[in-house]
Amino acid sequence: MKNLIVIRHAKSSWDDPFLDDHQRPLGDRGLRDSPRMGQRLKRKGVIPDLLVSSDAERAKSTALIIAEQLHFPKDRIMFTGTLYHASSSVILGLIRSLDDLYNTVMIFGHNPGFNDLIWELGFEIENLPTCGQFAVKFEVNSWKHVGKENAKKWFFDYPKNK
Template sequence: MKRFLICRHAKSSWDKPFLADHKRPLAPRGLRNAKDMAQKLVAKKIFPDMIISSDAERAKHTAEIFADILGIGKNHFKLTSELYHASPTEILKYIRKTPNTVDTLFIFGHNPGLTDLVVELGEDLENLPTTGVFGFTFNVEDWGDVGKKNAKFWMHDYPKNPEAQN
């Protein structure tokens, strides 16, 4: 069984409107939401084997907060430019390259690619909000086999969610 969670980066700051998009930091609310959402996963006993994040500052910082709270060490944390504004096809292609020693993968990235990936895998989602988490399970042993035909809803949560689904 393979499981993956996707998380849209936390709320970013627009205090410096001329700062390059790739370098935008998290806003204070984003910092709080990232900590709160990571603690929700701890409470649900959801701990990934590996975290992979877009290398954009806001996604990277969100992933680092989650990694710290979830106890994920540097050997199980990777940054990549391939997830920066990636399409659903590109994200899935990247996920399929995951080593099979990993059973639970956590991906941090950006919209619209993340929301579109959830929809492509068969779930109805209008928008994955900032710091929103969506998870799927796949009854397969090889990451290369994950796709719509074997995707099953696992969980969905976000900062302002009164009733998390899992």
């Protein structure tokens, strides 16, 4: 069984409208929501084997804050430019290339790619909100075989979900 948790970066700051998008930091709401969502994962008993994040500042910060809440070693987070505004096919390609040593993986990144990935895996959601988490269990032993045909929804959570 392979478990995937897709996490959209938390709310970013628009205090500096001229800042390069890749460098945009988390805003106050993002800084507040990230640890809360990390605690929700902890309460669910989620123990990741790997965290993979877009190297955009807002995604990196979200991953680092959630890693801290889960006591996941920050030096073991994999940061990659591949997830920065990636299409669903690129994201799925990255997922399918993961080492089978990892059973529970969290990926941090952006919409619209994450929304499209969730749809491609057979789940209809209107939107993955900022700091939203969509989790899927795949009934396979290898990441290279994950797809719509073996995906089962695990949970869907987001900051305004009570």
